[in-house]
Amino acid sequence: MAFKNFKSVRNIAIFALALFAAVLLPDWVVDFFRGAFAEFRAPLEAIPSQLNDLRKFWSLKSNTKLELIEAGRDLARLNSAYELKVMENSSLKLQVERLEELLSLPSQERYKMEIARVASRDINAWWQQVTLRKGSLHGIKEGYAVIYGGGVLGRVCEVGLYTCKVELVSSRDFRIACHIKGDDRPIIYQGLGGVSLRSFGGEIRDVPADVEETSGAVIVTSSLAGSFPDGILIGEISSLKLDSDEIFKSGTVRLNPELSAVKEAAVLIPVGDIGK
Amino acid sequence: MFRRFDVCIWLFLVLNALYWVAVSALNTCAQGYFYLVVPALFIVPAALYMNYVSMSIVVVFSAMASFSNADVNPFLIAAVWLMAAWLVNVCRFRLRTGDYMTTVSVSLLVNMFLILCYAVILPCGVYTAGEYVKRILVDAATSGLFILAVGNFCAKLPVCIMDYFGIDITMNEEI
Incomplete structure (x- = not known):
């Protein structure tokens, strides 16, 4: 009987402790626990996204050589177009920097x-x-x-x-x-x-x-x-x-x-x- | 204190982490059409098969981890989860048949109770009360269907795993 009473009191005490923590703990303690649990779950949170990346990797790996050659050819075309853009971009950047220096303007x-x-x-x-x-x-x-x-x-x-x-x-x-x-x-x-x-x-x-x-x-x-x-x-x-x-x-x-x-x-x- | 279910604490925590990853992945795929709110999956199996102290550890840890990033006091959510778990834990001996209907009904009831608590406790993120209620009803209905599909499986999984290792866990009254 005494043991049963002890158990009831203990069970209520655990619940009361959680409620006490919810209502009376200062903000910095709550923030500390929140931060600790957030860091603990962060790797778990990224798992589905990383698995998705892995799935994509394996689906790409299963492509045939012919498909890869075609994709490589398309990418080479895109690369040459982007190379031209990069050159154009860097010359424009230099021009902007020169003008900023001449006019003493803050950087864009x-x-x-x-x-x-x-x-x-x-x-x-x-x-x-x-x-x-x-x-x-x-x-x-x-x-x-x-x-x-x-x-x-x-x-x-x-x-x-x-x-x-x-x-x-x-x-x-x-x-x-x-x-x-x-x-x-x-x-x-x-x-x-x-x-x-x-x-x-x-x-x-x-x-x-x-x-x-x-x-x-x-x-x-x-x-x-x-x-x-x-x-x-x-x-x-x-x-x-x-x-x-x-x-x-x-x-x-x-x-x-x-x-x-x-x-x-x-x-x-x-x-x-x-x-x- | 942990005479019988010491090892089960780890098992239930790992299973809860796996459920959480799976539910999070589904919510990400849902892209806002619906949102699964299924705290019952983390609470009911622990409440059915563990003694009160071990169950409290699992439930409080799961609640704190689930709501660590949310704009709400995680201890408050832990207290609400603990209350729901306590209710199930107290009457688990009456649910010892463990058939599909019993397990799923308990899971659904716990889930509905907790969604109702969330609706009151959590900050309203919708501009009108009507839209808020509508959105919660849609999410509650989807979550209910999800529990109908997986609730029984999630409740039986720890038993099957422990059975594989030769440990028998049942819905007994606390000794």
């Missing part, structure tokens, strides 16, 4: 791109995040901008040693200053969150009242946003309506549906932060 090169593969996606009612397979060891820090082929992907919100979490542009927590392409007046963009079945969207506010709703009008990042360079595509305006104050308009933005299928992204590391 503000960001270095760190290409990273997507390890996992968490797109649900609570979060809109992707995990990239690069972290603080590669110079990535919180708040850095992340872009992909279709424009803005999001912003780095959490960094581990080998991985980092990116808050997607469609997330409710993503808010940024931007402008309509061809109109430099700043407006505010915010994601709408995890709306149903892969339809990504956002909302814009503080749009000047004289801006008309035109098909194909797009919003791009503004240099006011800080971590983002100017002119990177966010999405297409789908509707605009006048606010009750009749000074500004607000509306919705349609984002690229490929946002959730991104396999690779580039983290923009400010040149000034490299080596810090």
Whole structure:
């Protein structure tokens, strides 16, 4: 009987301990445990993506010699075209540097791109995040901008040693200053969150009242946003309506549906932060 | 304290890690069409076959690891998982038949309870309450179907593995 009582008390004590830890532990202790467990699970998180890379490797390895020769020939053609572009690019770069030196202008090169593969996606009612397979060891820090082929992907919100979490542009927590392409007046963009079945969207506010709703009008990042360079595509305006104050308009933005299928992204590391 | 299931702690932790990797891979492939929320897979097998202390270690460790990257106190999630596990652990002797219906029903109930808790605890990431409810219902339904498919397998897997090594684990009352 006494043993049974001891067991009951012990079981309740374990549960109470967890509850106590949840409510009363200071933030730094919670952050310590969160960080420790996050580093512990980081290699596990990257396993599916690495297995996918391995699968691709083996499927490519099973190609016949003839297919490889054909692919090599196509690549050689592409390479020669790119070589010309590289030469053109380097001569233009030299020209820009010379002009900057002559006119004593600050350097245009503000960001270095760190290409990273997507390890996992968490797109649900609570979060809109992707995990990239690069972290603080590669110079990535919180708040850095992340872009992909279709424009803005999001912003780095959490960094581990080998991985980092990116808050997607469609997330409710993503808010940024931007402008309509061809109109430099700043407006505010915010994601709408995890709306149903892969339809990504956002909302814009503080749009000047004289801006008309035109098909194909797009919003791009503004240099006011800080971590983002100017002119990177966010999405297409789908509707605009006048606010009750009749000074500004607000509306919705349609984002690229490929946002959730991104396999690779580039983290923009400010040149000034490299080596810090 | 760990007289009977010491080795099982490692087994259940490894299995939970494997389930987590598999579910994460499926969610990545789903690309936002749906999202599998299946905490029952990590909780129910441990709650059915382990004593309370060993089960607590497995459940708390799994909860902390699963929610270490989320914008929520992982200890709170651990407490909620522990509560669900405790409920199953207390009445496991009544579930000792271990047939498909029993195991899957328990898993479904635990999963629904935890999704309901998440809906209240976790920060709403959708701009209207209607959309939030709709999204959670879609994810809960998909997760339910997933549990119907794999719930029984996940509950039986540790028994089969331990049976291979000649160790018998059953749904007994705590001695």
